[in-house]
Amino acid sequence: xxxxxxxxxxxxxxxxxxxxxxxxxxxxxxxxxxxxxxxxxxxxxxxxxxxxxxxxxxxxxxxxxxxxxxxxxxxxxxxxxxxxxxxxxxxxxxxxxxxxxxxxxxxxxxxxxxxxxxxxxxxxxxxxxxxxxxxxxxxxxxxxxxxxxxxxxxxxxxxxxxxxxxxxxxxxxxxxxxxxxxxxxxxxxxxxxxxxxxxxxxxxxxxxxxxxxxxxxxxxxxxxxxxxxxxxxxxxxxxxxxxxxxxxxxxxxxxxxxxxxxxxxxxxxxxxxxxxxxxxxxxxxxxxxxxxxxxxxxxxxxxxxxxxxxxxxxxxxxxxxxxxxxxxxxxxxxxxxxxxxxxxxxxxxxxxxxxxxxxxxxxxxxxxxxxxxxxxxxxxxxxxxxxxxxxxxxxxxxxxxxxxxxxxxxxxxxxxxxxxxxxxxxxxxxxxxxx
Numbered sequence: 001x002x003x004x005x006x007x008x009x010x011x012x013x014x015x016x017x018x019x020x021x022x023x024x025x026x027x028x029x030x031x032x033x034x035x036x037x038x039x040x041x042x043x044x045x046x047x048x049x050x051x052x053x054x055x056x057x058x059x060x061x062x063x064x065x066x067x068x069x070x071x072x073x074x075x076x077x078x079x080x081x082x083x084x085x086x087x088x089x090x091x092x093x094x095x096x097x098x099x100x101x102x103x104x105x106x107x108x109x110x111x112x113x114x115x116x117x118x119x120x121x122x123x124x125x126x127x128x129x130x131x132x133x134x135x136x137x138x139x140x141x142x143x144x145x146x147x148x149x150x151x152x153x154x155x156x157x158x159x160x161x162x163x164x165x166x167x168x169x170x171x172x173x174x175x176x177x178x179x180x181x182x183x184x185x186x187x188x189x190x191x192x193x194x195x196x197x198x199x200x201x202x203x204x205x206x207x208x209x210x211x212x213x214x215x216x217x218x219x220x221x222x223x224x225x226x227x228x229x230x231x232x233x234x235x236x237x238x239x240x241x242x243x244x245x246x247x248x249x250x251x252x253x254x255x256x257x258x259x260x261x262x263x264x265x266x267x268x269x270x271x272x273x274x275x276x277x278x279x280x281x282x283x284x285x286x287x288x289x290x291x292x293x294x295x296x297x298x299x300x301x302x303x304x305x306x307x308x309x310x311x312x313x314x315x316x317x318x319x320x321x322x323x324x325x326x327x328x329x330x331x332x333x334x335x336x337x338x339x340x341x342x343x344x345x346x347x348x349x350x351x352x353x354x355x356x357x358x359x360x361x362x363x364x365x366x367x368x369x370x371x372x373x374x375x376x377x378x379x380x381x382x383x384x385x386x387x388x389x390x391x392x393x394x395x396x397x398x399x400x401x402x403x404x405x406x407x408x409x410x411x412x413x414x415x416x417x418x419x420x421x422x423x424x425x426x427x428x429x430x431x432x433x434x435x
Contacts, residue, residue: 070161070395071148073174075184075201077399079392082151086388092157094391095374096209096277098202099219099228101144101165104284104347106131108217109162111367112374113154131162144170149205156375159388161213166202167227187412188404196421200412206235207402211242212395213277214379220283223290223299223346229306232279236307238408242401244275245394246384278379280343282370291348291360303342343377345370 068081095112097105110129130152132145150162164171175183175194182197186204209216210232220228243249281303347370350363361369386394402408415421 077396088387094159094213095215096161096213097217101168103219103221172198216277244382245391246382246386250394250397282345284347
């Protein structure tokens with residue numbers, strides 16, 4: 001599995017035993033044992049008695065499970081909540097996800113964790129998934145489940161970061177004051193309209209994930225939605241000068257008088273090129289007729305033409321060449337499907353139990369293949385080897401750089417002057433006083 005150094009290997013033998021993570025959304029489970037590793041089919045690895053004794057000992061040292069969010073609804077980064085779950089292990093992989101509401105982000109992250117919600121053992125035990133998924137009631141009220149960034153860590157030392165949805169009306173509604181201004185300070189305390197602040201939160205999330213993750217899953221709804229492509233293209237343009245968590249500039253960035261541009265130049269000199277996580281583009285909720293080899297090749301070509309940037313062209317790819325669809329026409333050029341870039345997955349809609357068999361690949365099978373793809377990827381490496389805990393500490397510093405990025409601030413001014421976003425009463429009053 002890819003680790004902090006970007007290659008396969010075992011965990012650091014000098015590190016302490018890896019702690020387990022609770023199989024539930026914070027605040028939903030208060031008792032019961034912690035399972036070490038869930039195997040598809042419902043069985044758990046290891047002795048049940050020993051695992052339960054160890055989990056009881058661990059829970060006594062862990063913080064209350066109602067406060068695991070790395071990024072809160074106030075847009076503040078919290079390291080103390082997740083820190084006890086991390087170790088000094090240096091062989092780990094960080095996987096983030098970003099996408100609009102209701103596209104299956106949390107479902108995909110649960111699959112990466114190894115949680116099988118369809119298992120009878122899981123249902124009988126009453127185990128909840130690591131990441132909460134939308135219920136029918138929440139979907140009917142057009143609400144969102146995830147707030148900020150919710151982390152979990154799997155038995156394979158996958159650090160999974162589930163994020164709040166972008167382009168989400170319920171997120172916008174929650175951050176809007178009566179005068180139209182934003183309740184969240186997204187740019188160094190500057191008062192912005194809620195619509196503009198909502199736009200910037202998605203960009204900031206993307207920049208953060210591209211900086212601190214090894215892999216970023218970019219989830220889109222359907223076959224024709226390219227809004228996430230546009231967002232990640234913007235992320236690639238605005239990420240300049242943001243380092244990776246292993247950068248030496250982070251150790252003195254908060255006490256140094258060096259500007260962000262100077263730190264960015266140092267980073268380029270250290271690594272040659274700025275760090276960018278490897279993206280995997282996933283389109284969900286596709287109809288059976290959309291999940292075809294021909295359509296897959298066309299979408300890959302569209303991705304290649306859309307991204308003429310370093311973000312969609314990582315210097316390393318995955319180690320497998322398994323076709324996302326099983327039925328390949330005889331006249332289909334093999335080079336079109338054997339290429340490992342760009343990483344693209346097409347996931348069909350989840351069919352009912354009594355529905356006929358899918359023409360190419362089923363929903364469940366594609367989720368399994370996506371998990372295998374992530375686990376086998378030779379993902380980008382940070383400039384230096386760091387531990388899980390150092391990664392968390394430095395990620396908090398990177399978040400402060402993202403919030404105070406002069407490039408993102410300049411982009412915000414461009415959006416304000418474009419007339420695309422309305423101005424709130426505070427902005428209008430300030431501009432009137434200046435006039």
